Amino acid sequence: MLKSIQEWVMVFTIIGLIMLIGNWIGYEVLPLDALPGIIILILISLAGLIIHRLLPFQLPSIAYIGIIGLIITIPGFPGSEQINVWTAKVNLLAIATPILAYAGISVGRSWFDFAKLGWKTIVVGMCVLLGTFLGSAIIAEIVLRIQGII
Template structure:
């Protein structure tokens, strides 16, 4: 477990740094203002992973433990919940999602053999999902911009 803990901490440090930079560049939140929120999110995630490993029940994913822990810690009335909410509100969701999705892409990219076993249908479905997402976003943007009279 110690080796896993070291790997998790290293991963959180790297991703936390990337979130810090993305939050600063993309959303003009100064790194010192976002640092407590990023550290808080990393500690909650680390605690959830440790709880998952200690309980050992593999049918419940670790994200469930992380979510439940975060929910409990931010319930109004729980000591420190207001401070946790204040810290984490300075961290933008997209600044978090970008490095995590990049990490997921890299981990998928390392197992091309597994991806190839899924077959050509997966590529077609993936392309349709990407195209649908793009077209859906473009249509929504077009409607909103027309309603506002911008275009």
């Protein structure tokens, strides 16, 4: 368990640094301003992963991470206002970019495992991506027309 925690901390630290740089370059938020929010997000993620390992339930770790994040940001929870202020300085795309890059690298390391899934996996993946893109485009079109922007 200790080795896993050390690995998680190392990965979260690297991703946190990339998030700081992305937030600074892309959204002009100074690293010192975003650092408390990134640390909070890392601690929430780390706590969720540890709880996932300790509890015998078969819930995904993202469920624990989401529940922890929900609880500590509920109005009235001690420190929730400050946590909301800190995490508001971290933009979503600054978070998503390094995480997606890490996911891509981890898939890239296991191409043989990916290839074993067969060509059908690629077809399904392409359909999912196409469906997501078209669904997003349709929703955007409807919302923009309702607002009178287009």
